[in-house]
Amino acid sequence: MDAADLGADLLEVLITAEQLQARVTELAAQIDADYADRELLLVGVLKGAVMVMADLARAMHLQVSMDWMAISSYGSGTTSSGVVRILKDLDVDISGKHVLVVEDIVDSGLTLSYLVNNLQSRDPASVQVCVLLRKHAAAAMPVHVAYTGFEIADKFVIGYGLDYAERYRNLPFIGTLAPAAYQGNRSDVQSRLVGVEAEHRARGFLGAAYVLVRASAVYRRYFASRTREEGIPRMGLLGRTALLPDGGGTRGSAGGTGPACRGR
Ligand code: IMP
Numbered sequence: 572m573d574a575a576d577l578g579a580d581l582l583e584v585l586i587t588a589e590q591l592q593a594r595v596t597e598l599a600a601q602i603d604a605d606y607a608d609r610e611l612l613l614v615g616v617l618k619g620a621v622m623v624m625a626d627l628a629r630a631m632h633l634q635v636s637m638d639w640m641a642i643s644s645y646g647s648g649t650t651s652s653g654v655v656r657i658l659k660d661l662d663v664d665i666s667g668k669h670v671l672v673v674e675d676i677v678d679s680g681l682t683l684s685y686l687v688n689n690l691q692s693r694d695p696a697s698v699q700v701c702v703l704l705r706k707h708a709a710a711a712m713p714v715h716v717a718y719t720g721f722e723i724a725d726k727f728v729i730g731y732g733l734d735y736a737e738r739y740r741n742l743p744f745i746g747t748l749a750p751a752a753y754q755g756n757r758s759d760v761q762s763r764l765v766g767v768e769a770e771h772r773a774r775g776f777l778g779a780a781y782v783l784v785r786a787s788a789v790y791r792r793y794f795a796s797r798t799r800e801e802g803i804p805r806m807g808l809l810g811r812t813a814l815l816p817d818g819g820g821t822r823g824s825a826g827g828t829g830p831a832c833r834g835r
């Protein structure tokens with residue numbers, strides 16, 4: 572499936588297939604180095620992590636085993652239902668094993684914090700997390716992520732494993748959908764847009780303009796400083812591919828501050 576197959580349903584491409592492959596290869600090299608002398612079990616979270624798991628595992632040189640869990644925290648809409656359920660558990664016993672959870676995206680952090688706590692209770696040697704995408708908005712549940720592919724804006728994204736109502740998983744890139752693609756589900760995305768418009772009207776044009784100017788200044792300052800500190804590519808925060816540190820998509824130059832080292 573490609574952009575042309577989506578037609579007008581595609582709003583924008585946030586991360587291209589090439590950028591995804593390059594970044595996943597970098598993550599694989601970091602994980603290879605960090606687990607060089609250990610046996611590693613990759614635990615993919617179905618179904619969203621299928622693509623990143625497949626590409627990550629193939630880009631790694633280490634001997635790894637793979638297992639899968641299915642967890643549900645969302646219905647078919649675009650906002651979290653707040654309910655986490657195990658739909659499929661691991662096939663293997665992880666006691667004494669080094670486990671790396673591979674997930675598509677961390678949004679509220681609810682799914683991963685539940686999952687990590689659950690796995691930790693099974694007496695593994697270690698549990699770490701690798702996510703392809705992390706939404707920059709403060710997570711409701713803090714979760715320690717050792718490896719992050721990209722930080723993205725707080726938008727609903729699809730492609731490369733991520734779905735909207737089970738569609739679009741087989742796109743090779745990460746993108747956003749046009750409002751028309753959400754038709755029949757006004758309850759979430761569209762009604763939120765309508766709500767925002769109404770609020771702006773009520774506050775009056777001057778009030779809204781003031782809030783926008785203030786917010787964009789804070790936004791720019793905050794992300795400019797964070798981007799200097801870490802080496803995680805940030806996509807679509809200030810524009811399509813804005814603020815890529817050190818040549819875009821590559822690891823930050825400050826040795827030891829890359830994703831693999833954060834908090835480890
Ligand atoms: P969290 O529990 O809110 O962190 O959400 C994690 C799960 O919600 C992910 O594993 C995804 O399956 C799904 N999810 C969160 N944000 C998005 C998105 O923008 N697009 C598609 N799925 C998403």
Ligand code: MG
Binds near residue numbers: 616617619620675
């Ligand atoms: Mg998922």
